[in-house]
Amino acid sequence: MKLALMMSMLCIASIGVVGCSSKLTQPEEYSGFLKDYSQLKEAKSPSGVEVMRWxxxxxxxxxxxxxxxxxxxxxxxxxxxVKIPQSTLSGITSYYDQALNRELSKSLPLATGPGPGVIVVRAAITAVSTKTEGLKPYEVIPIALVAAAVSTASGIRDQETGLATEAVFLDGGTNKIMAQVVRKGTGKPLENDSQVMKSTDVKNVIDGWASDMHQSYLKLKAK
Structure with missing residues (x-):
């Protein structure tokens, strides 16, 4: 009976840990980069990822x-x-620029500045993080829980990399806001808590963001 009760409690706890990790950026995570968050609504990006958008x-x-x-x-x-050095931060913004230019130039020529008939894209990286990955469902067995705790303490447990962005799209002639998006993503896991995060660890996240922006433009164009 005691074993069954303990297993039930462990299962409930593990579900709670997994459930706390939301794919959507929560209001308490908003950076203040956007002037107004009140009109943002839950939506799906063209690739099917949950985002906050207007x-x-x-x-x-x-x-x-x-x-x-x-x-x-x-x-x-x-x-x-030490874990997320300036070289990583600079590499992330540089690659975001490259990805946006690469994707958006597929449908529109790149302008050298704002002006009438120009869409202005103003994007920011609002969070860069590494954290020990949460307990997975198969680790609810007591012996695995112990092993997981030891691995975390010794620094050999996988470290999850995360990235968040907020972007606003403006009319280049009037500076009027056309659209806004807030989203986040998970990059490649690091092998342990001593491994330094690199910009290449989150390139897949940035590529997805840039591609979705381009696909969103195409969808609006087709309406």
Missing amino acids: VDPKLNINQYTSVYIEPTQLYPKPQPT
Whole structure:
């Protein structure tokens, strides 16, 4: 009876740990980069990922003939650490710029600055993180729980890498907000808590963001 009760409690606890990790950016995680978060709604990106998004219902995307991508910001300004050094932060923003230019230029020529008929893309990296991965369902067996705890304490347990972004799309002539998006993603896991995070660990996340922005434009264009 005691064993059954313990197993039930362990199962409930493990479900709680898994359930706490939301794919959506929560309000308490908003950085302040966007001026207004009140109109954001839960939505699915073209690739099927959950995001928080708002698009002006009166938007006429066909009036825009080029796109200007501002340099990606880090917001709020982070303090580099041994685990996430400045070289990693700079590499992330640099790659975000490259990915946005690569994807968005597939449908629109790149402008050298804002102006009438120009879509201005203003994006920021609002979180860069590493954390020990949560307990997985198969680790509810007591012996595995003990092993997991030992692995975490000794630093050999996988470390999850995370990234978050907030982006606003503006009319280059009027500076009016056309759309906003807030989302996050998980990159490649690090092998242990002493491994330094690199920008390459989250390239897959950034590629997905940039691709979704391009596909969103195509969807709006097709309406």
